[in-house]
Amino acid sequence: MSLSFKPHHLKRYKDIAMLLLTYGNAEMVQNIGLRSTLTDEDLSGAKQSNSPDQLADDLEKMGPTFVKLGQILSSRADLIPPQYLKGLARLQDKVKPFSYEEVEEAVVQGLGVRLSKGFQEFEREPIAAASLGQVHKATLRDGRSVVVKIQRPNIRKQIAEDLEVLENLAAFLSEHTDFGQRFQVSKIFDEFQHTLIHELDYTMEASNLKQIHENLLEFPNIVVPLPVNDYTTSTILTMDFVPGKKITDVQPLERTELAGSALADELLKAYLKQILVDGIFHADPHPGNVFLTTEHKVALIDLGMVGRTSPEMQEKLLKLLIAISEGHGDDAASLAIKMSETTDHFDEAQFRREIANVVSEQQNSTLAKMDVGRILLDVCRIAGMNGLYVPVELSLLGKTLLQLDAVGRTLDEHFNPNAAVRRHVRDILNQKLQKDATSGKLLNTFLEMKDFLGGLPNRINKLMDLVGSNSLEVKVRATDVHLVLEGFQKIANRITTGLILAALIIGASLLMRVQSNFTIFGYPGLAILCFVAAAGGGFWLVFSIMMADHKTNRRHR
16 A cells, blocks of 8 residues: 555645654655655754654644644553653643634534623633633523633644544555554554544533543542533533642642642542543543642543543453552563463563563652553553553553652652552452442343253253263363374384384394304304394484474474
């Protein structure tokens, strides 16, 4: 497959080529098939850079699609060098707001009413502006304080064109490069496209707000604003206003008034419940999306990006978190292998060694140095280096827990997430068991048990009849039985040949004492012929064994 160079795609191809040239080299541009988009002046004038912050800035300049791509890649430690992960994780897509006139037009198109009719008050200046939309504070007719998130005009058309370009590149890499095949670039693009399309639909975010709000009701110090259904469409999202400030804007003097350790502990427990019990979690808790309310509670906002985990994956992740928090490196490696896809390049021994080193080194780390999220990203990075493709859920979980790092440091710089994980595992297990023990599942289990117990006496009677009549047969289905039998035959042949040669030697020794007219070199001729035959057979046997072993070793190598 070759790249599709449509006229409106050329600029994007060039932007991507320049980005690769700046943070990579000309060979990367050539391998990805974009060399023809650059002139010799572009190649000579490009300045090499390895600044993570500059990469984040360049992605922001390229627009919302690439900001979101950077956020997705910030969770892929198996693809991105470690020094860039933190820079990309700080992407918060702050951009210039669009005009108030465009806001009015968007509200009319989305809600079908003018601002003056739908709202009692609507502030002209936005309180936040991002690549996909911006947020204004407002008051409904009933006096309810809300914030209104409005999608940027024409943003969907721009993103659709960018996705078409990236899809072409992903398909080209997967088909023509070892990198694309090894790291399954097409799967990464599919994940990215799925996430971005869902973020463009604000009704999906409203649904996420309601579900996670309900799931976290048991945590009194965690706040999730609820959407206003009548004022929400695919391009307009209206939700409760949460008074407060970004967690990173909290001043040192204010921290002395906080129960920081308890807040950090409750926040981590809430995320563990989301991931390991509920199956849906806020996947972008960077400091801009976590607020400290005026009541000293933690508020989670902007739930456009969520992660989902199946019950089977929840169990695997729970076991992996326990192994890491307990410092059991070999168990962590085994669990990572079970939940991942191996490739032809997978080096299991090296992978186990590196995972054991990482887990043992960081077992007693505090949040100021390292946390479980960092170790999970290290697992993803080591897996990628050794030919193991980890599931998306693992890398997303690592990124999510890592982003809680900054929040935890703000609340309590001495908070130990490893100890918190160990402390909350029992509660998480109990909640998971209670969730799994639904009436439907219990009824299904009861019916299966009823069928089993009902048929058990008949099965036991048949078994006892077969045993009593000496008719019980056990059938074993062996894999590659022909190869096994062939191997046994070769062993039997060698043993038989050895016995025959030994018999020749013993017989020749006995014949040496029998006088005969037929002599060779003055010795009985028949005895000498037996010795010669035994010697020749011995040399042939040794030679054949060495050649067979040599072929086997070469095949294994």
